[in-house]
Amino acid sequence: MKLKTLLMAFTFFGASLTLVSGVEAKESVQWPVRNPLLKKKDFVPSFKARIVSGVYGPRLKWGATPRYDHHEGWDFYAFYDAAYPRGHHPVHAVLSGKVFQVINPPNPDRIETGRKIVVQHKVSWSKFGAPKSWGPVFSGYNHMNSIAVTQGQAISAGDVLGKAGKTGYTRTVHLHFNCYRHDGKRLVNVNPARLFSKMKKGWMQKLSSKNAGARVISYDKSSGRAIVRVQMANNCLSFDGVTVSLGSGKDRHISFEGVSAVLRDKRDTGNKDLFPKLRLYPLRFNGGEAANRLNDPKRLPSGWPARSLPVAEKQALLGWDIVVDDVPEACKALTVTLRGVLGEKIKKKCPLKR
Numbered sequence: 001m002k003l004k005t006l007l008m009a010f011t012f013f014g015a016s017l018t019l020v021s022g023v024e025a026k027e028s029v030q031w032p033v034r035n036p037l038l039k040k041k042d043f044v045p046s047f048k049a050r051i052v053s054g055v056y057g058p059r060l061k062w063g064a065t066p067r068y069d070h071h072e073g074w075d076f077y078a079f080y081d082a083a084y085p086r087g088h089h090p091v092h093a094v095l096s097g098k099v100f101q102v103i104n105p106p107n108p109d110r111i112e113t114g115r116k117i118v119v120q121h122k123v124s125w126s127k128f129g130a131p132k133s134w135g136p137v138f139s140g141y142n143h144m145n146s147i148a149v150t151q152g153q154a155i156s157a158g159d160v161l162g163k164a165g166k167t168g169y170t171r172t173v174h175l176h177f178n179c180y181r182h183d184g185k186r187l188v189n190v191n192p193a194r195l196f197s198k199m200k201k202g203w204m205q206k207l208s209s210k211n212a213g214a215r216v217i218s219y220d221k222s223s224g225r226a227i228v229r230v231q232m233a234n235n236c237l238s239f240d241g242v243t244v245s246l247g248s249g250k251d252r253h254i255s256f257e258g259v260s261a262v263l264r265d266k267r268d269t270g271n272k273d274l275f276p277k278l279r280l281y282p283l284r285f286n287g288g289e290a291a292n293r294l295n296d297p298k299r300l301p302s303g304w305p306a307r308s309l310p311v312a313e314k315q316a317l318l319g320w321d322i323v324v325d326d327v328p329e330a331c332k333a334l335t336v337t338l339r340g341v342l343g344e345k346i347k348k349k350c351p352l353k354r
């Protein structure tokens with residue numbers, strides 16, 4: 001994909017305006033987002049023009065058969081420039097600590113993560129608003145071209161861990177960055193938004209009614225099926241999921257970090273549901289090759305619920321369509337609560353129009 005396309009500024013317009021109240025028509029958002037936070041040396045990776053090209057949560061994935069998977073980190077796209085014509089920029093440790101794990105097999109393209117480093121940090125997740133039981137912060141650096149550290153090595157924030165690459169299951173040079181907690185048995189993925197939100201205040205937008213919204217885009221009373229479209233500005237990176245309430249005792253909950261906590265080895269789920277009773281369909285191919293799904297609607301997975309529905313947003317923002325299959329006849333509105341990993345909570349009443 002051409003850089004120009006990647007850097008294209010997407011604009012709120014048309015139906016999105018009513019959806020995301022408070023956002024003016026002239027305001028434009030960028031995807032992938034520029035990341036001023038990473039101007040500092042002690043961050044990942046080191047090059048100047050860094051962008052987040054893939055976010056945490058369910059996404060569509062390119063391939064012979066388009067499918068869903070659960071993206072459990074952030075992708076930082078690697079620019080090709082004069083200093084780094086192949087994009088192999090140095091990757092720095094986010095915080096001090098010691099190297100917990102190094103994966104550096106003879107043929108790194110045979111494993112999903114490619115060459116990988118995990119660092120255990122001294123600081124605990126409780127410093128980032130998480131429960132004490134989460135223990136220390138871990139960070140992970142995937143698809144590395146080369147590795148410059150060894151297991152057990154003590155490192156300081158900003159130390160070079162190696163160089164960005166495209167080893168493993170990827171076609172683009174980028175850094176797939178993970179954050180983890182350890183549950184006593186294994187590393188569990190958490191949204192890097194937790195870490196980044198504290199690194200530099202004001203950079204990362206918290207989830208709010210100004211940058212995110214939800215509405216019912218389809219409702220069929222006879223079958224009881226409703227489709228809720230959730231959308232947000234692309235630099236709103238703390239989104240963790242939704243609760244849909246159909247009335248008393250009928251709440252359905254989706255949490256992306258919740259899925260990470262129960263997923264084991266296989267996060268590539270094909271078309272299988274990750275969320276019982278609420279089926280969620282990402283609106284974007286939000287990986288390293290971020291693209292609007294309307295660029296190639298033929299590549300949507302079969303059974304896409306909104307395939308036949310008009311999508312008003314010509315340039316779809318970050319978002320998800322959520323299918324609720326058993327709306328009671330008496331139900332007049334769904335109450336949709338959007339939730340962020342930083343404790344954000346936005347309640348929205350979505351009338352069911354028939």
Ligand SMILES: [Zn+2]
Nearest residue numbers: 054074075176
């Ligand atoms: Zn990734």
